[in-house]
Amino acid sequence: MANAYALGEAASRTTVQVDALFLFITLVSLFFFLLVEGLLIYFAIKYRRKKGAEPAATPDIRGNLLLESIWIVIPSLVVAAFFYYGYRVFRDIRTPSPGATDIHAVGRQWLFEFRYPDGRSSINELRVPAGRPVKLILTSDDVIHSFFVPDYRLKQDMVPGRYTTLYLHPDKAGTYPILCAEYCGVSHSTMRAELIVMEPDAYAAWREKKEAPAGLSLAERGKALAEKSGCLGCHALEGKEKFGPNFGKVFGRKVLLADGTSVTADEEYLRESILDPKAKVVKGYPATMPTFKGSLSPEDVGAIIAYLTSLSGGGREEKGEKEKREGAPANKDGEAEAVRKGKTLAETYGCLGCHSADGSVRVGPSFQGIYGRQTELESGGKATADEAYLRESINQPRAKVVKGFPNVMPEFKGKISEEDLSAVIAYLKTLKR
Amino acid sequence: MRETMWSGERPLNGNASPRGYLEEKGFWAWAYTLDHKRIGVMYLYTTLFFFLVGGVFALLIRIKLMFPGQHIFTNQTYNVMFTMHGALMIFLFIIPAIPSGLGNFFIPLQIGARDVAFPRLNLMSYWVFVAGIVVILFSLVRPMDTGWTFYTPYSARTSADVTVLSFGIFLIGMSSILTGLNFLVTIHKLRAPGMTWHRMPLFIWSMYATSIIQVLATPVVGITFLLLAMERVLGVGFFDPAKGGDPILFQHFFWFYSHPVVYVMILPAMGIISEVIPVFSRKPIFGYKAIAYSSVAIALFGFFVWGHHMFVTGMSGTAAIIFSLLTYSVAIPTAIKVFNWLATMYRGSITFESPMLYALTFIFLFVVGGLTGMYLGALGADIHVHDTYFIVAHFHYTMVGGTVMGLLAGLHFWFPKMTGRMLGEKMARPAWLLMFIGFNVTFFTQFILGFEGMPRRYAEYPAQYQALNIVSTVGSWVLATGVLIMFANFVRGLFRGAPAPPNPWKALSLDWQTGSPPPTENFREIPTVTDWPYGYAGRQT
Numbered sequence: 001m002a003n004a005y006a007l008g009e010a011a012s013r014t015t016v017q018v019d020a021l022f023l024f025i026t027l028v029s030l031f032f033f034l035l036v037e038g039l040l041i042y043f044a045i046k047y048r049r050k051k052g053a054e055p056a057a058t059p060d061i062r063g064n065l066l067l068e069s070i071w072i073v074i075p076s077l078v079v080a081a082f083f084y085y086g087y088r089v090f091r092d093i094r095t096p097s098p099g100a101t102d103i104h105a106v107g108r109q110w111l112f113e114f115r116y117p118d119g120r121s122s123i124n125e126l127r128v129p130a131g132r133p134v135k136l137i138l139t140s141d142d143v144i145h146s147f148f149v150p151d152y153r154l155k156q157d158m159v160p161g162r163y164t165t166l167y168l169h170p171d172k173a174g175t176y177p178i179l180c181a182e183y184c185g186v187s188h189s190t191m192r193a194e195l196i197v198m199e200p201d202a203y204a205a206w207r208e209k210k211e212a213p214a215g216l217s218l219a220e221r222g223k224a225l226a227e228k229s230g231c232l233g234c235h236a237l238e239g240k241e242k243f244g245p246n247f248g249k250v251f252g253r254k255v256l257l258a259d260g261t262s263v264t265a266d267e268e269y270l271r272e273s274i275l276d277p278k279a280k281v282v283k284g285y286p287a288t289m290p291t292f293k294g295s296l297s298p299e300d301v302g303a304i305i306a307y308l309t310s311l312s313g314g315g316r317e318e319k320g321e322k323e324k325r326e327g328a329p330a331n332k333d334g335e336a337e338a339v340r341k342g343k344t345l346a347e348t349y350g351c352l353g354c355h356s357a358d359g360s361v362r363v364g365p366s367f368q369g370i371y372g373r374q375t376e377l378e379s380g381g382k383a384t385a386d387e388a389y390l391r392e393s394i395n396q397p398r399a400k401v402v403k404g405f406p407n408v409m410p411e412f413k414g415k416i417s418e419e420d421l422s423a424v425i426a427y428l429k430t431l432k433r
Numbered sequence: 434m435r436e437t438m439w440s441g442e443r444p445l446n447g448n449a450s451p452r453g454y455l456e457e458k459g460f461w462a463w464a465y466t467l468d469h470k471r472i473g474v475m476y477l478y479t480t481l482f483f484f485l486v487g488g489v490f491a492l493l494i495r496i497k498l499m500f501p502g503q504h505i506f507t508n509q510t511y512n513v514m515f516t517m518h519g520a521l522m523i524f525l526f527i528i529p530a531i532p533s534g535l536g537n538f539f540i541p542l543q544i545g546a547r548d549v550a551f552p553r554l555n556l557m558s559y560w561v562f563v564a565g566i567v568v569i570l571f572s573l574v575r576p577m578d579t580g581w582t583f584y585t586p587y588s589a590r591t592s593a594d595v596t597v598l599s600f601g602i603f604l605i606g607m608s609s610i611l612t613g614l615n616f617l618v619t620i621h622k623l624r625a626p627g628m629t630w631h632r633m634p635l636f637i638w639s640m641y642a643t644s645i646i647q648v649l650a651t652p653v654v655g656i657t658f659l660l661l662a663m664e665r666v667l668g669v670g671f672f673d674p675a676k677g678g679d680p681i682l683f684q685h686f687f688w689f690y691s692h693p694v695v696y697v698m699i700l701p702a703m704g705i706i707s708e709v710i711p712v713f714s715r716k717p718i719f720g721y722k723a724i725a726y727s728s729v730a731i732a733l734f735g736f737f738v739w740g741h742h743m744f745v746t747g748m749s750g751t752a753a754i755i756f757s758l759l760t761y762s763v764a765i766p767t768a769i770k771v772f773n774w775l776a777t778m779y780r781g782s783i784t785f786e787s788p789m790l791y792a793l794t795f796i797f798l799f800v801v802g803g804l805t806g807m808y809l810g811a812l813g814a815d816i817h818v819h820d821t822y823f824i825v826a827h828f829h830y831t832m833v834g835g836t837v838m839g840l841l842a843g844l845h846f847w848f849p850k851m852t853g854r855m856l857g858e859k860m861a862r863p864a865w866l867l868m869f870i871g872f873n874v875t876f877f878t879q880f881i882l883g884f885e886g887m888p889r890r891y892a893e894y895p896a897q898y899q900a901l902n903i904v905s906t907v908g909s910w911v912l913a914t915g916v917l918i919m920f921a922n923f924v925r926g927l928f929r930g931a932p933a934p935p936n937p938w939k940a941l942s943l944d945w946q947t948g949s950p951p952p953t954e955n956f957r958e959i960p961t962v963t964d965w966p967y968g969y970a971g972r973q974t
Contacts, residue, residue, distance in 0.1 A: 071769065182584070
């Protein structure tokens, strides 16, 4: 047990507080344990009757008011002390810490996503500087999960449709496991993340590096942001529309608004629509888009607008720049990019929670060598995992279930764009045996 | 050997036939029986069967947990197995075994009645129980993977047969309500002349308290499962936030039943201990009224503490503090009982036949279960160990160390009365020893695992927890060996046991003042009671 009863050695002050509470209850309980079990064994030996002996005449003791009062009053005082100490620790854990950084944490089958105030987000990795309290705002996208940091002795459920909060005091740099503690389905036990507490300097350096990803144009950064922020869940690029207007060719178009007026979709309109979507709703669409005010920084919004511009054939300068950078074999590089994107998507969607990339069998078949593999189906037939099969199995996994695997994969139809689907398949193709 | 007599006055009731109530044979004689003893025996066979089935699941779970990664079977299979282990053990074994099995058999005998108040209702309870089992078996088509707690929204979304399984449990709950009602009326109306409330055996007091809980709490879980079925089948949004419901509401409903129901499991076992300790100590029970009233107090307080299962769900701090305080209030009547049992042994003349061994084991293990509950009531500590193996260890110490040991004390105590044959002590002792050792090895390690942060319901776990998991698994084999020897001893006793005298333990309660096995209507004539059943002081046989 990594118990540290001294502040400074411990991962967090909560570790010290909770361990001290445990120690207190353990010592008092140990006393009662020894008392009761000791008396039990002592009486059993002292008053035992020899085998075959006649029972001795026993005294007619039916009660003793004083004794009974004592063993009502003393345990009452003891449990009152337990209650009070437990309450004190609980109060400290729950008391808001001034100056805490707000970080949103979302549980999803079967991963943790963290969203930082500056718009960054990460999967299964919570990176914070040591010495600065964190206010976690927890929720879930699907079923109940629980955010558990054993080293901090803290736990808080992540409930869909609700926000719960948890204050972390990352006092000591290090890497601490985060575990899901509320049963949430087939991969519950592999829903794990890491809390990485960095020295403030190292954290600042890491953040700077992270903030200016090398070699990405603004539009490319915008594209990544649009994917990460879930824009593409409602806005298709082209083709069949989802909940909102398509992104392709939106820039520069004249759009009719719900109130009858019309507006040109320029940068300002796009910016306003990202930060205050209900201000000017396009006619024929529901006003359901959430605001991204606060979750996307002005730079991020700018990047997304640059991306939207590039989709409409605008932003020629950037496009030219990109071509310049990539040189001739644009097609091949495009493919490599799709593979990279597919890999990120497979991680983000949690595919890798159930499908390994290294040939080991988890909940579902391994991704390694999946493309082109001959598989036996639960329904009896056989199938070759070609592109059409993979596409179907992602969209409607229940249609063809591989023999020997549980029928538990959720449908991704409507949740994944055509482009993303192609990227994931491109990634799968690369995982050869 | 002269038999110990009830108050020393009344002659022993003889047997109409040496086989007593077991005289009539054949399937229909059992299936249509209105005899509370036969119904009790049918319950015992059924529940003990599911004890073994649930035990097999437990062994498989433990084998899988010897390895941190994916081994032996898939995670999905593992999830199904811990769900089935929990659901079968709780709903088909531990809740009904003592009340419906031993309670059915011994409540009328101990209060000097010929049967329960509503024998037909009693038979119906059994068959509704069986119907529930059949429905549960149907759910195995798409086996449940939600854990026995059915938490929404997972249970509202999973493709497993939640609706079917919860309907099966609904039926079993109905059977439980009917049995509870039957017992309440029986205890109120059918006590023998002269048996005042304070002359009732303590097993009757505990069964009375248990029945109150069964009647008041079980409807809540029935309603909850109906709402869940409506959500799954009709799409009404009670619990799923996507449909406008509240998943935490489900937990409130669920624990409003499922916390009181842990007292349905433990109170009857405590009743058995209160019977066994004085008999084998040859001394009056200490603090009769304190034990009797504490049963009722536990039943009542038990209704107000359900929130302690939900400290980390995001319930308000104020609510959590109140639930924590109320939770500790249950500790006091429980502690009173333990001290009273100890005081009963003081200056006794103690022998250690198998019923007494199990009764002492109950006290020993239940004290550990109770003391570890102290951590869980304390808010700051519960937050850390909630939903870890600490909880698993704690409730196995109370439910196996407590209830199952109480049941086994009762089975060994009453085996001669129920079957007319003695159980062999030679096999009973090694079985007990193996179970005691195996149990502690299996579950004490889990306290440590839980404190170190291993969450429960984990098919795979971080490798750092492997060593203790292996120890725990080996312990489960020792425990299982003990259980097997014990069952072998039961079977041997049934066929080869020496004929039992009417009162082999020289106990004073009315159940021992009739034949072993008792005749069909229990007593040739209804006895008149003049004293309490614990007058062992100074009594020589």
